[in-house]
Amino acid sequence: MSSIPADLKYTKTHEWVRVEGDIATIGITDFAQKELSDIVYVEITALGKTVKQTETIGFIEAVKATSDIYAPVSGEVIEANAQINKKEGDAPAMVNRDPYGMGWLCKIKISNPAELSTLLDQEAYTNLVQRSQHH
Amino acid sequence: MKFTPHTPEDIQYLLQKIGVKDVASLFDSIPEELKLRNPLNLPPAFSELEASVELKRLADKNLGTDRLICFAGGGAYDHYIPPVIDAIISRPEFYTAYTPYQAEVSQGTLQVIYEFQSLICRLFEMEVANASMYDCASALAETVHMARDITSRHKILISGTINPRYREVVATYATGLNVPIQTLPYTADLTTDLKALNDAIDNDTAAVLIQHPNFFGYLEPVREIVQTAHEKGALFVCAVDPISLGIITPPGAYNADIAVAEGQCLGIPLYFGGPYLGIFTAQKKYIRHMPGRIAARTTDITGKIGYVLALQTREQHIRRERATSNICTNQALCALIATIYLTWAGREGIKEIAKQCCAKTHYIADAIKHIPGFTLLSDRKFVREFTVKTPVPAREIVKSGIESGILSGVDLGNFNPEWNHWLLITATEKRTRAELDRYIDFLKTFSA
Numbered sequence: 001m002s003s004i005p006a007d008l009k010y011t012k013t014h015e016w017v018r019v020e021g022d023i024a025t026i027g028i029t030d031f032a033q034k035e036l037s038d039i040v041y042v043e044i045t046a047l048g049k050t051v052k053q054t055e056t057i058g059f060i061e062a063v064k065a066t067s068d069i070y071a072p073v074s075g076e077v078i079e080a081n082a083q084i085n086k087k088e089g090d091a092p093a094m095v096n097r098d099p100y101g102m103g104w105l106c107k108i109k110i111s112n113p114a115e116l117s118t119l120l121d122q123e124a125y126t127n128l129v130q131r132s133q134h135h
Numbered sequence: 136m137k138f139t140p141h142t143p144e145d146i147q148y149l150l151q152k153i154g155v156k157d158v159a160s161l162f163d164s165i166p167e168e169l170k171l172r173n174p175l176n177l178p179p180a181f182s183e184l185e186a187s188v189e190l191k192r193l194a195d196k197n198l199g200t201d202r203l204i205c206f207a208g209g210g211a212y213d214h215y216i217p218p219v220i221d222a223i224i225s226r227p228e229f230y231t232a233y234t235p236y237q238a239e240v241s242q243g244t245l246q247v248i249y250e251f252q253s254l255i256c257r258l259f260e261m262e263v264a265n266a267s268m269y270d271c272a273s274a275l276a277e278t279v280h281m282a283r284d285i286t287s288r289h290k291i292l293i294s295g296t297i298n299p300r301y302r303e304v305v306a307t308y309a310t311g312l313n314v315p316i317q318t319l320p321y322t323a324d325l326t327t328d329l330k331a332l333n334d335a336i337d338n339d340t341a342a343v344l345i346q347h348p349n350f351f352g353y354l355e356p357v358r359e360i361v362q363t364a365h366e367k368g369a370l371f372v373c374a375v376d377p378i379s380l381g382i383i384t385p386p387g388a389y390n391a392d393i394a395v396a397e398g399q400c401l402g403i404p405l406y407f408g409g410p411y412l413g414i415f416t417a418q419k420k421y422i423r424h425m426p427g428r429i430a431a432r433t434t435d436i437t438g439k440i441g442y443v444l445a446l447q448t449r450e451q452h453i454r455r456e457r458a459t460s461n462i463c464t465n466q467a468l469c470a471l472i473a474t475i476y477l478t479w480a481g482r483e484g485i486k487e488i489a490k491q492c493c494a495k496t497h498y499i500a501d502a503i504k505h506i507p508g509f510t511l512l513s514d515r516k517f518v519r520e521f522t523v524k525t526p527v528p529a530r531e532i533v534k535s536g537i538e539s540g541i542l543s544g545v546d547l548g549n550f551n552p553e554w555n556h557w558l559l560i561t562a563t564e565k566r567t568r569a570e571l572d573r574y575i576d577f578l579k580t581f582s583a
Binding site for chain 2: 041043045061
């Protein structure tokens with residue numbers, strides 16, 4: 001069973017969000033990293049740009065597939081996790097090892113806090129994952 | 136594995152195994168009205184001897200550069216091809232292999248691709264090269280996808296001094312993408328109009344596409360163009376001539392973001408138009424946006440060197456519907472030819488070939504200045520090709536040349552009716568002094 005912390009918000013597209021003030025830290029869930037398997041590269045293409053909720057903000061490349069990363073909330077993409085694509089070692093694998101910690105992907109300065117209520121909580125996301133696993 | 140066709144016994148065995156009466160019933164699902172009821176309308180079979188005589192007869196209708204002294208270029212050049220190329224590419228490991236899908240068992244092919252990429256990077260002074268594309272035109276067209284993908288912008292500016300055939304291919308690719316392509320005019324001296332570039336470039340420009348030396352043979356003010364492009368946040372894409380890089384600054388040195396080229400001049404025969412070799416290079420930061428595939432060197436768990444296809448993410452394997460390019464083959468045999476050619480020539484050889492092309496072309500240009508009725512169309516510097524205004528339509532000079540055993544140049548009227556009196560002239564290292572003089576004497580017969 002995948003780990004789904006209670007203090008985070010989730011999207012149907014398997015991003016998680018940690019809200020601190022008006023900053024949303026974003027990553028992909030434990031379930032998502034397991035589905036993707038070995039992650040080799042992450043790119044935040046929208047760094048510095050203002051995006052709307054559900055827009056593509058980057059992509060994540062695993063050995064067997066590439067997936068888009070979607071903005072869970074509208075706002076400005078102010079920071080990308082520079083540690084993930086460091087040249088030395090297998091830095092992108094941090095997303096596999098610690099998806100909710102060291103493996104965070106980027107930060108968005110929230111422009112419309114009302115959108116946070118459209119995100120899933122732990123229970124709703126758990127249900128979504130369970131349904132996905134049955135397929 | 137046997138390569139003999141199946142015998143009647145094999146067929147019977149297979150049909151029995153799958154429980155089908157005869158071969159025809161395998162096609163039962165095809166509606167009757169769609170089936171061909173009569174045999175194909177073909178002449179009777181030839182013997183091998185008859186077939187080779189007929190093919191030779193047809194081939195002899197071509198007037199190749201073995202029979203005409205060639206002064207025509209425009210993207211395809213009559214260079215000397217050393218015999219070592221045929222000797223190596225004829226090895227069946229190379230000659231019969233298709234695209235190396237089974238990467239791990241094609242170590243020789245993968246090593247060649249790796250060496251090819253390395254040599255190209257060195258010649259172009261660019262950071263990464265892929266394992267080849269179809270030709271320069273399609274490579275240039277792929278840069279349009281890539282530039283849009285990288286910059287998230289839409290507009291493409293393409294210089295009017297780029298080979299018109301390349302521009303057609305770029306336009307064809309762009310149609311499907313709904314990309315607006317704006318052609319930049321050229322000045323009286325046949326180089327890109329910088330003022331027009333300044334007026335046209337804006338914050339939605341994804342890339343500026345230039346050919347250097349350009350289609351008319353002249354050197355473009357690349358440093359000014361690259362600066363203008365970068366100031367506006369657009370990529371600078373350059374189509375170059377690999378041989379010219381023996382004597383002029385390579386694209387990496389003037390900060391090209393992407394540089395492409397036609398590799399035919401690197402040991403590939405003229406072949407009536409193809410197959411040719413598309414060269415594609417970029418700065419390393421754009422590697423994941425590149426089309427095609429990249430081979431890399433690694434070591435296995437016992438420490439032995441091995442070659443792998445490291446990046447092929449733009450194609451069906453990984454990016455699938457997100458792929459910006461669906462190009463999924465490479466010109467492995469042509470890339471092998473270029474690899475052998477570059478290795479055979481070496482750094483000094485490429486310089487020498489470029490110098491000879493340059494000297495011989497300038498010898499012709501200097502003589503033409505003194506033929507009444509002919510005018511050089513530009514005072515700009517050129518490397519191996521230049522454009523001359525002719526006293527009669529260029530078409531007539533080309534036609535008459537063929538009767539005299541000379542391929543006089545490229546009649547630019549083929550591309551644009553305004554260029555009917557424009558002749559594009561080149562001379563490779565193959566041309567002798569006697570041939571150059573004979574050509575100049577031939578042009579004098581058109582003297583006004």
